[in-house]
Amino acid sequence: xxxxxxxxxxxxTNLWISFIISRKLNLLDNLxxxxxxxxxxxxxxxxxxQQTIIKPKLKIYFGSNALENMLSAxxxxxxxxxxxxxxxxxxxxxxxxxxxxAKDGEADYILTGDNDLLDLKPRKTxxxxxxxxxxxxxx
Numbered sequence: 001x002x003x004x005x006x007x008x009x010x011x012x013t014n015l016w017i018s019f020i021i022s023r024k025l026n027l028l029d030n031l032x033x034x035x036x037x038x039x040x041x042x043x044x045x046x047x048x049x050q051q052t053i054i055k056p057k058l059k060i061y062f063g064s065n066a067l068e069n070m071l072s073a074x075x076x077x078x079x080x081x082x083x084x085x086x087x088x089x090x091x092x093x094x095x096x097x098x099x100x101x102a103k104d105g106e107a108d109y110i111l112t113g114d115n116d117l118l119d120l121k122p123r124k125t126x127x128x129x130x131x132x133x134x135x136x137x138x139x
Contacts, residue, residue, distance in 0.1 A: 007037045008079070010101055012112035013048045015130055020070060021061045032077045039078045040105040044097040046071070081105035092116040109133060
């Protein structure tokens, strides 16, 4: 029986921030260590996370190396994708890079809490909340 390919996930910035602030990054551990998923990142996603964590209301939760530490911890499970596509379908134009990342990285899922993304009905990549993802992928 052939081994199934890992699911390719994009985790939106809002979830990364929530995971880090709540210290719940370990929610991903079982998925990652099982080999069932790979995390897709791009230069644009890293830049968005960096710009978000330096905002005054969030800055108090993050040390100077928070992003580097997170990326280092997850590095064995990350695939970096260079975004080449241009997509302009989201109500919030700042989210279009995630859709381009999904296309170029052939993502199976975008996990988000952002209604501008959740309201879209893409053909290939499913856009769902993390709760729905865990509910759908209990095994």
